[in-house]
Amino acid sequence: MILLSIDPKSKTPAYRQIEVGIRKLTDDGTLKSGERLPSTRLLAQKLGVDRTTVVRAYQELWASGVVESRPGSYTTIRHRLPPGRTSPSAPAQPAKWVEGPPRSKRLYEDFTLLRGKHRPAPAGGVVDFSGLSADRGLCPARDFLRALKVLVGEKGREILDYGDPQGYLPLREAVARRMRTHGVRVDADEILITGGAQQALDLILRWLGSPGDPVIVETPTYGLAVPLMRFHGLTMRSVPLGPEGMDLDVFEKTLKRGKSAMVYTIPTFHNPTGLTMPPAARERLLGLCERAGVPLVEDGFEEELKYFGKAILPIKALDGSGAVLYLGTLSKVVFPGLRIGWIAAHREAIQRLLAVLRFSCLSGNIPAQAAVARLLERGEYEHYLRRVHTAYRRRMETLLQAMKAHLPQDRVEWTTPAGGYTLWVRWTGRRPVDEETLVARLLDGGVRVSPGRFYFPGPVTETAFRVSISNLDEAAIGEGIVRMARVLNGIRG
């Protein structure tokens, strides 16, 4: 029998006293490896404590590797490694191969650069216009849980098992219905559910892009697409963005420079600029891609965040030849942490993408997909979307009004989005200003923005920054723009 006692007057809880006691007896060799501990019932009785106290102590000992327990058997002291063979600590220096090949090295550099892009905030705090995640305050936490609970009740454990790697069928059906409301006629078998729009893009690049292939992108473009394409060994051919989206004359010439693996565009509420490509330009872009036999990747990540003016149909709605691979996401309306996005494409294309998904991660998170499907089916999604619309429309109006009222129009110009979260501010003062200086001075003045250079795959051709309203209320937006104006006015234009 082991020697242990409990001091009832001690501030240390009883379970901890038991845990420490047994640990000591193990360390000094009193309890040897393989030795049985008394049953929890017996020890509790001997020590005059509740049995749950002993259970807790044994759990702690188990969790830290001191004891082990086998089904239907006693708890025993864990077999220790012989000294000198005891699990070594990690060396300070990693092995040489850690850097990986050049493309991995470069990706890591991009990663650390992006991670470090934000200097610490000044003492007075900042208004942060740099984020791009949906305002979690607008997301339906309780409804999500309720949906999950109902599903487990209805479907049982099936819902937590491996599921259809193409995505939970009712979710694919709901997404297809949702796409039809945007004028895109697709069925569930033309949808692949992905871990957000980012995985969707990655899957397409893995499937269609071979190292050395050119990819046509608009410039500026989505910041996280640039290092990813580079990692895939793709060469980015930039087409400048005008007020009506990609400059199609330049695009046409770029197409003729030789076969590209794909064209990547964000025609609606473009990130970072907030610009939307008009219908006629969409038609021309699609026609050019079709004739050149080049797939068109349409990133519609903010498709549903239209606040002002008439709806413009996605390019996918015009696609009669299967030229368009459409990326969508629910991360802007329901919770981003659920990681639910999709690709809508020709069913043959979907099967190819499914093969890549299957081997790279087996399948997605089925319970999350099923819960979200339920929110879509029951029209609750539409309800959240309204709430999100109302909130973001007000914020965008506030932003645009404040900018008009306060910013010096001889020094900066900016875009006027019809939806989404972001707009683009460009330095137009007569004296050039370095972007890093500009962004740093804004931060010193209490405003954080996203530096423009992160959105250029090649040379940075303008001094600009991105402003996002996704996580700021109207008061903060107003205050932020006043601060921004103060800084801009203080720079010699």
Add this chain to the structure above:
Amino acid sequence: MILLSIDPKSKTPAYRQIEVGIRKLTDDGTLKSGERLPSTRLLAQKLGVDRTTVVRAYQELWASGVVESRPGSYTTIRHRLPPGRTSPSAPAQPAKWVEGPPRSKRLYEDFTLLRGKHRPAPAGGVVDFSGLSADRGLCPARDFLRALKVLVGEKGREILDYGDPQGYLPLREAVARRMRTHGVRVDADEILITGGAQQALDLILRWLGSPGDPVIVETPTYGLAVPLMRFHGLTMRSVPLGPEGMDLDVFEKTLKRGKSAMVYTIPTFHNPTGLTMPPAARERLLGLCERAGVPLVEDGFEEELKYFGKAILPIKALDGSGAVLYLGTLSKVVFPGLRIGWIAAHREAIQRLLAVLRFSCLSGNIPAQAAVARLLERGEYEHYLRRVHTAYRRRMETLLQAMKAHLPQDRVEWTTPAGGYTLWVRWTGRRPVDEETLVARLLDGGVRVSPGRFYFPGPVTETAFRVSISNLDEAAIGEGIVRMARVLNGIRG
């Protein structure tokens, strides 16, 4: 005002009658695009139905794209596309580029081959020894939900937002504690949470493998690793598996053939064979990799499913130089559909892998990670593990006893695993039998097994198949082996 009436005697529910009515009025042009529908309150009053009935009808109409509704505004008939521009249907034939480059084409072939590997079952039904997913009946559905609910209560919406891309910190801490119980001393910053072990392997291949690089694998090896490595453009160098794991003499020679990007091994309850590499061989394998400066990828996917004999420490427990990248998964004990696995490695290696994960999918599913962390923290995981142990140990015992009692030992031999789900049956009859024939005859006899050829990266060197107990109870296992014996005895050995 629109003309609608409800037939209260109809079997069609009232909401459906309203839905169909409005749809008809839209189709025949009575209701024009942009036209307002009456408020739900007003229409309910006019039709003498409950307001929720009208709300339901409007939701159905919205879901199928007939109407649209804007925040703070009326429900209106959706703007239709002009005829001829109406969202075209997908063409029967996809565009030519759908096949992708050769490596994507090959991956798709592998995918369709694997998908089609199971011929339809004969009329009498089959005992299916081919699966490898955890028995969902043993998984904790209610506990998972309860954990999620408590978390939302405690942490609020934060838990459903974008989270730490490296993985929810308390989960990393719990996994690190868990690894310490297997003799591996790691901290939370040496853990990367992944979407299952499959994504873990894929991330490592993306980070360290460049097209053309050789990778050393044991043969047979994990079936889904083979097409994935091929997709990455890697060349597989096979080392045959003996009763003590990889043949280390052959391995040593293979290492000398030139720099390999990595070595991939499953030392514990190897898939497909169920074999476990003894401690001395592990030490030698690690030493060889360290001296050659080649990373050792240790796939420990069934580490915790040890039923018989003494625990053998993972190779990672011996790793003092950071040479080992360890893959783990929770899919064999908690729900596989949650997609939770991890990599344990040097913290510098983890940072590199994190960069790849960040750009390829932003982050994992945080709510699932948080809920599982809670199950681990509270010792509930240990409880499930015992349940799983008890069940699978009994099944494995039943399998081994039945095989010994019934199978013709002049025609087949098989491995004797100390844990895990699978074992490997090899044809040893004097007359050679074609594996496809063997597997087909087994199926005709009412037993499905997993064909051996799927586990060979190169030429298939033996007629063999994999038997798994993951989803069969003891009665089914007994019956399955009786059937198997009947078929094997019927083949001229």
